[in-house]
Amino acid sequence: MSQSNTMNDEVNDVAPVIRLAANDDVAIARRDLAAGEKLGPLGPVCTDPIPAGHKVALHGIAKGAAVRRYGQVIGMATQPISAGEHVHVHNLGMGEFSRSASVGEAYRPTCFIDPAATFMGIVRADGRVATRNYIGILSTVNCSANVSHGIAERFKGAALAAYPNVDGVVALTHGSGCAMDPDGEGLALLRRTLAGYARHANFAAVLIVGLGCESNQLDALKVAGDLSEGPMLRTLGIQSSGGTRAAIDAGVAAIESMLPEANQVERRPVAAKHLIIGLQCGGSDGYSGISANPVLGAAVDLLVRHGGTAVLSETPEIYGAEHLLTARAALPAVAEKLEERLRWWEDYTSRNHGEMNNNPSPGNKAGGLTTILEKSLGAVAKGGSSGLMAVVEYARPVQAQGLVFMDTPGYDPVSATGQVAGGANLICFTTGRGSVYGCKPSPSLKIATNSGLYRRMNEDMDFNAGEVLDGTTSVQDAGARLFALMLETASGGKTKSEVLGVGTDEFVPWQLGAVM
Template sequence: MTGNRLKLRAIKVHDRDNVAVIVDDGGVSAGERLDDGVELQCHVPQGHKVALVDIPLEGKVWRYGEVIGTAKVAIPCGGHVNETNLHMPTPPALDELPLATRSAPSAETLEGYTFEGFRNANGSVGTKNVLGITTSVQCVAGVVDHVVQRIKSELLPRFINVDDVVGLNHSYGCGVAINAPAAMVPIRTLKNLARNPNFGDEVMVVGLGCEKLQPSTLVDDQPVKIYQNTEAADPQANVLSLQDESFESFADMVEGIMAMAERHLERLNQRQRETCPVSELVVGMQCGGSDAFSGLTANPTVGFATDLIVRAGGSVMFSEVTEVRDAIHLLTPRAVDAEVGQALVDQMAWYDDYLSQGQADRSANTSPGNKKGGLSNIVEKALGSVIKSGHSPIVDVIGPGERLRKRGLTFAATPASDFICGTLQAAAGMNLQVFTTGRGTPYNLPMTPVIKVASNSTLGRRWHDLIDLDAGRIATGEASIEDMGWELFHLILDVASGRQQAAADRLGLYNDLVLFNPAPVT
């Protein structure tokens, strides 16, 4: 991108591009000229594309140096290019992709950067110290919500080193085909959510008792210790079922959960922040409410920070299959080896099939807000989305609900839904998330700090108390991608250390967790 230090009316990314994105707040009106002399034929809103040359019928439209569509009608130079006058191209063929053909860019190891985290016995590190109460079935959600509020008011003030108590409620657990092959996705997601490093190895499960997903299933990699409402209750208890006959009333159930939680809080309260290297960070990168600036400002900023974290030995995940599918040809060459490249292809193929079974395709991804923000189709959106991955080699690919296996850059296959992606990245083990947005969203996760990056300064100013970093300064010429990438990197370290709170955490805004369940519901 040119013009990082110069205010431009429109931004063209690549020499091959025949469109540019309007920067001016309020857009550019008919008859006005861009910096290169192109006269607009009609009003083009901020973030939308203007044709820089005459584009004939069926002519290719180029952005990011890639074809994002073909013209349904002839589009004159200075015309507005949008979803109404573009045909969407077919996605890259999965059996023709180059695998692991690109050498990793040379980059010096980044040393000397640390953060203050909570080290766990299993070697992982948390950026928060949170008690997570896992539920095995939706039936108990109301009880857990009730108890969480009591824990917060009656118990939490006594444990000054514990940040919060979170009920991990969901809509799964019964009335489902528990043994269907695809049921492994929600089940392993729930198991791995409880192991998020911000929960400090203190796994606590509340169930009903008669559900298909038995509570003990969620802790089957460690000794199952059932809580019973007796004087000899096990202080190490990690599973409680409301139907246990030792409970004779709702009050008994509540007191039992609180008693079990108190033992977990006592252990969590012994954790203290200590200096940890950046190699212990596990950062999830996600975008939501994207606009045409996302691929110009916020996502390149994230990509720069991604490369810094990887150079420091840390772990970064990028996700959202439908926002990768149309740019997969740019990613498979970056795989560290052919096996990882093939794993990328396999995840794309699985999701193609999944969408086909639902009689949909990847075009269902783009939202009305995406289009209002200037994104014409999923191809354009994907090309701007994958920039979050930076330039580092892709060292691994994990399926939905699986845990991270390697340090470096990993593709964690998830749907693009903000809430499902966030839930799956948390299950994979992320201890902090960076979320870019152009349209704006109050999205946040209860167990993991979420840093929100605005793609345009209009949003950054309007949502000044909800946005943590305004990357729109790149488009206005006030900062470069490198400037913003370093600023984000330092912000990540501050938030991970507890020195600074993310905006949504300060406001106490949290979204529900949402499981991805591709299995049948009975």
Template sequence: MMTIPVKPPAETPRYIKLNDADNVAIVANAFGMPAGSVFPDGLTLRDYVPQGHKVALADIARDQPIIRYGEVIGYAVDDIAAGSWVEESRVRMPAPPSLDGLALATRTPPKLPPLEGFTFEGYRNADGSVGTKNILAISTSVQCVAGTLEIALKRIKDELLPKYPNVDNVVAVTHVYGCGVAINAPKSEIPIRTLQNLARHPNYGGEVMVVGLGCEKLAPERLLPDGKAADHDIMRLQDESLTSFGAMVALIMRMADERLKTLNARQRETCPASELVVGMQCGGSDAFSGVTANPALGFAADLLVRAGATVMFSEVTEVRDAIHLLTPRAVNEQVARDLIREMRWYDDYLDNGGVDRSANTTPGNKKGGLANIVEKALGSSAKSGSSAISGVLAPGERVRDKGLIFAATPASDFVCGTLQLASGMNVHIFTTGRGTPYGLSSVPVIKVATRNELAQRWSDLIDLNAGTIATGETSIEDVGWELFRLILDVASGRKKTCTDKWGLYNSLALFNPAPIT
């Protein structure tokens, strides 16, 4: 049974309405408001409404649209009186926008004035990319070697890393791919190119090292970038010259030591902000995500684009219901068609699995006030800001263009983060309303809270609080500029994110839609 907290009588009931056309708003007060609460405009609550959940601003008849963000997020299952809690069971989800007949590059935003003079301190690489960390990454070609590498990694960190103070970390790129898979099946290129591009990540400094077994289907040579030599950059545990487990670990350590010496010579240098590749993601989303953190991130994304940087937004199912708002923003018709291509591919992928986009919304999302994936997608797409969409990446592809890029990924936090890493991001921004300890070892992850309550409760896990937008203490522009400057500081190593302070990192997770044999 739900316990309804008693609100202090002095606290004024507040709601947030986003668009003049909206017939619902979200309750802004912490812990929600009880029945009988009267808003300043005279609206009286008929029910207790939790924080972030929707209240009807007017009577909504059965089968009539429920509108938030100026868009239809569903239809009323029954008559809903003004002042009532519009909870999930009262909202019937609409069909997704058709992918046929969408407007293609019809409202391409004009270029905003360039933003010049902003720099960060990064590590330049021979291939032209710039790193924000200095890391030795040890790739693997098959899961079988992960346990051995884990033991070697502990010894490397304990015995070798202290000798190289300019190296931030040593990480293992482990996964469950490589054997027992249909290596040439349709879509097997997704996990393979992901691993290939991870090995080229700018924070790894070009020092590639691959540990394989020797009998796997994914030949370790396939993970080597051009110019790397198999006899120098690959070791196989089944090599007949390795006569013991100890010899295997010793060889991994010798190879690591050689690369650590090279990485230790890297130095940060001043680089223009245009060398940033920023990945944007949200997880543990709530109804405030599209009000505070995501719009602020969208404003920061526009600043980054103006500075010449690359900014990626992702999560197909979390933009699918906003696709009609995105294709008109494409820089040209081909980019718009590429967006549709990725939406259609994912529709088919879900259909083949016997599910649809509604499977995305989590219990936590719903507890945070999101009725369905339509409402979630409209809030999620706010991260894209207002710039023209200049390119589209299939899952695991390396980024080629500057500007705002849609990198197609699943919405899973860990799969999305892994694919954005493969695409080359060197800073990650992660917005959250419910809270998550998500982190990546290979790039700094800046965590942005949507609500004051979360930022206060998780003060040592949240890097920036956007909840002050909801209370009127700051504006979207204020927080957007604060985030932009924080990105430059974090990319430069001047500030550490909370996840880096704690060493709080999740494992990578490949996206493999191909069969396993």
């Protein structure tokens, strides 16, 4: 089942509830519903108050019976449920059931649009295309974070007035880099992430700052990441420079030497195939799978038809909906890679005494989401209906065009960090509860699921998908407008988070393994 356009005509009327598929057992409250209120032509009278975004039973459901939303199972009734009753954590839980989909059965080759859309991009000497033009300062270890930020501070305010084409000097630091197994997966993953950022098209130049005695040694990082020093990629050791003040001065001098060349850029028309967009959702609610995620999915389908690439991620948040992706796999090997990563996650959570269903957060549940199955079915909608062309591991370079899946945690900053390391030069982030996420060096567009959130947090929200709920637009029309906003943003248009200056502290590499 495609999740990009699951809604029937009932979404666009003024009924108090929304039913997404004809065989659904529940409908979603469009607004707060009072006990005794009739559900319109869709069903019975509410027996309970139903908060906006939450589920109400359309008919009686027996204990142990499967409960469907999106035409898919979202859990099992843990007790008998009456028609008109609130359906949530008190009467709906996880259970075993079979997923019905065959590998590749829903795959369709992309029908490309000619001529393709364009945006005003920055073309690097080696042919890579950027949407922004930053100078980056990366720390090898938490111990070099203060020096990294100290260097960046020297370039705040009017310090870059002579370099109008440089978007900023940004220090991206983290809490790891030492007390790690030198041959372990955790250190290898950190190095892969840092190398991905060092090579990112949105950085005109990069300075990597180390302490000197950490596990993540500068020389080893360069070898592991296949990084070669030159005028626009420099390294700096704090201990070998003589300490904090001397290292900051040396770092400032290095950045000053990079600025003239970094400023020598201009935007020019480039094809949309140079866009790699990371897809994120955070602070999801009961509307995420109805408005913002399907709208983003419609925009993604347009992007793919214009030759671009979208990166769907957050592996724990496609758990239970993976059959919808494997059905769209271009090759059996692609589906097998996705299944293998899900098996890894099942083992990973088990080793850490957890379970996959602990993913929905308190905010998700307050917004109407009950199980990981329900959350995943809505989250998959961000990927539209395009064929799944590849599955890559965290922070690996994204080389396939079209829809790609990257294995990441569900935690938004960690997931987006992996996507950017893989080459994403724009992030699209849907939210129902409200997120203030920003991202550097790749701009982040935040898409509100409902109009109330869009109005309440207007300084943070870039796009209102709540108009779908309001009945004033369709998923496809909103998706077309969002695609246009993607192109505008890639051309240099500022996002709300960029106007606020947000996006430096959201660099969060995935930490694996023991801290010694």
